[in-house]
Amino acid sequence: MDPAGPDAEREQPGDLASSPGLPQRPEEDDALEARRMLAAVRRGLFGKSVPEVHVGRFALRRQLGCGGMGVVYEAWDPELGRAVAVKVLRPRSDAARSPEHRARLELEARAMARLQHPNVLTVYEVGEADGRTFVAMELATGGTLRAWLATPRSWRAVVERFVEAGRGLAAAHTAGLVHRDFKPENVFMHGHTARVGDFGLARQDGSDEPTDPEPLQAGVDPRWTRTGTTLGTPAYMAPEQWERATVDARADQFSFCVALYEALYGARPVVAGVPDLGVVAGATAVVPAPPRWLRAALERGLQRRPEQRWPTMHALVAELERGLQRGRRRAWLAAGLTSLALAVGVVLTGRGRIDCAGEGARVEAHWNAARAAALQAGLAATGVPYAEASGRAVAAILDARAGAWRAARVEACQAWADGARSDSLYARQVACLERRLGEFGATIELLVDADEQVAAGAVEAAAGLRGLERCQDAEALLAGDATVTIDSLADVQALAGLDRARAWLRLGVPARARAGALAALSRTPARMPASAEAHTLVGRAAADLGELAEAELALAEGFRRAYATGADEVAAEAATAMLGVVGGRPGADALVLRWARHARVAVRRAGLGAAEEVAVDDATAKASLSRGDLDAAEAALRAGLGRASAGGLADDLRLAPLHALSGELHRRAGRSSQARAAWQRALDLLAPQLGETHPRVLALRERIASLAR
Amino acid sequence: MxxxxxxxxxxxxxxxxxxxxxxxxxxxxxxxxxxxxxxxxxxxxxxxxxxxxxxxxxxxxxxxxxxxxxxxxxxxxxxxxxxxxRRAHDRQVDFGVSSLFDLDPSPSQIVAREQEQQLLLDALRRLPVDLQLALELFYWEGLPLAELAQVLEVPPGTVKSRLFRARQQLKEQLEQLARTPALLRDTLERIDALDRAAAERGA
Missing domain, CATH: 1.10.1740.10 (RNA polymerase sigma factor, region 2, helix turn helix motif)
Structure with missing residues (x-):
């Protein structure tokens, strides 16, 4: 090719935009971040031999966010073998540092590393690398308090979270630390507990005053200004921070009260650093309206002059706790247990009086004799010859599923009514079971209205309904985050859409599944676990449609969001699906290992059952087979079959694909008799349930016959 | 090489x-x-x-x-x-109409040192995606019209009118976003400088 061709001409095309007087191109001005991105892309493309970018001993993995005075990364600590968060402070602010400031920073860093409190994110290490200060701390995986607040909550739940954060702040104050940048974005959810992070080092500019508020007043509307790099967070700043006066713990108290006030009443009671409680008097963001004592407590914390506020954070927290106690007693007397209103569709009227059998019987609204008849009729009306056999099998599966649901629901209710189960565990259990019931109902809905395509997928869709293992696993339920709580109508509607999308997917109609998941996505706030699930379902549907690029992006997004919101079950689903999407690529071995590991970890953490475990093996085997790696495929299949029989699934319909895959493997390896045996095993599982004339059964018979030829 | x-x-x-x-x-x-x-x-x-x-x-x-x-x-x-x-609607996104700001209003993480630059970036984000792309590739990457047409998958003739439209809409956005007349004037001057630079390289 001609070296002076079009490429050569265009070697350095963009310099014109960096000439003086012209607006700069939006380059990454953080050299470390630029290096990390390049390394990440090169590693993704060319494998592990490309070195990762390190800060100190920590290998930077991905950017979690950028705010305050630096960039936060998820990183890997090879010494202790754990993931951590590393915040790297911006070089610009470092440059301005005086020796005194450096000394103060050191002091602060040591105090932070000493501070161990259940409501404070742990700081592991503060250090310097390449002239930049970094803080290695506990990796918060549960999302921020801001995200948690995006869902409507009761005032009580809101105050409880803030009391926790307040305890963390108070502990820091006792240790001599001032946060200086308290806001909901700096509080992280750990399970259902709030923990304060991003402490102390918030101010790096070599002066004691927080930030220079000047850029705010000129030119650009604050709403469009990044509240990140240089500005701090004016919305929550105390008046003395604006006035550049000395800042102490009472500034944190002020910020805390702004944030709590905002969470309760829906607006911040401050205008440019000046308390203005009149602005939103009467409006509330929570239901029922917060009590008056709460407003009084906040008004005191929002006083313009620090000496008129609560003397300490401890005092404010104590006042809030007292109020909660008072309210709780009153609520008990008035209406029994109402704080559990977040349990879905169930009105709880106090333990002991609840109708547990009635709760269990709600499954009958979805599956009853009339429904069963409608289902048979619907399948028959499609005219497929296997309608009767399939219909019988579907009915048997749904009978069993309904029975299991009823038993689990009654058991949970009874244990709670007897006082043997905590409110929070019960609420999560109920939410989990309701979710399964939603899926159950959505599937039946579609089956009753079957066309030929639905009829073909009917049995497998019923068999593929998720089991109840997770809903009965206390540890998994309590470890997860808001995944299991459904507290607003919008959520319920979005989840209903997801249930339907999932049912379409199982019925083998990915186009409808994709449309449904996209619609649900439009109704889901980005930070909610449901959005992780919606992305994941979009990805799975795209994968089934053969749109691999879209699938990969959507699944990556789903996995990331699931990870960020603690939605382990969704993470498991996304990672398992990802195996199928990326696994076929040549040279994907390492990628397959990685996603298989992600999937495996998430399946276990989510407390899922053997079926989901086996799905990981199945996907691994399929990926290996499509790359032509027969040994790896066989190992995965063997592992899957082992796990299945240990999990009591040996005779389960869901194992048929595994046997079929095994047959294909043996055929490719030239082992005809073993291939025949494996296919026969798949046939034995499928034929009695699907019916002899089902296309899947016919296809298997055809395969077996082809071996003989 | x-x-x-x-x-x-x-x-x-x-x-x-x-x-x-x-x-x-x-x-x-x-x-x-x-x-x-x-x-x-x-x-x-x-x-x-x-x-x-x-x-x-x-x-x-x-x-x-x-x-x-x-x-x-x-x-x-x-x-x-x-x-x-996309979250706005179940319908197809029209990239000639929807802007990045519509699709994902969370701020991008670019922080410009100067207000004019920040304002320009914010305004660009509020243009329909294909118009934003057209302007950015034209201004910052110096892509000639013919190549711009290939990237945007439109006939070469369409690119010119699209750039014209993009510039119009950019100015409208700037007028809405700028809080002071001085900032607006300075930012508009920058765009003119970019246009002159483009004219000089014969685009």
């Missing part, structure tokens, strides 16, 4: 080193492409863009530059990403 096309051919044939060199050459431009568009996870999109080049190699025509080809892949990756992000 090997040309882009030579490196690309070598990469397709399995030469990872050639691929690595090619990626190194164009990384900054592709990173810039996604910079004012996605908050985090940009590296995934960058990676997909380079992978996409391999997958779409049949579409690479020797007469256009590799960079143009790369940008057209980047655009497809961005649009696919935005489709999954």
């Amino acid at each position: 090997a040309t882009d096309s030579e490196l690309f051919a070598a990469w397709q044939a399995g030469d990872a080193e050639a691929g690595d060199e090619l990626v190194g050459r164009h990384f900054a431009a592709v990173a810039r492409f996604f910079r004012n568009k996605v908050a985090t996870g940009g590296e995934d999109l960058i990676q997909h863009t380079f992978l996409g080049c391999l997958e779409a190699r049949a579409r690479f025509r020797q007469e256009s530059s590799f960079r143009t080809f790369l940008f057209s892949i980047a655009r497809n990756v961005l649009l696919a990403h935005l489709r999954t992000l």
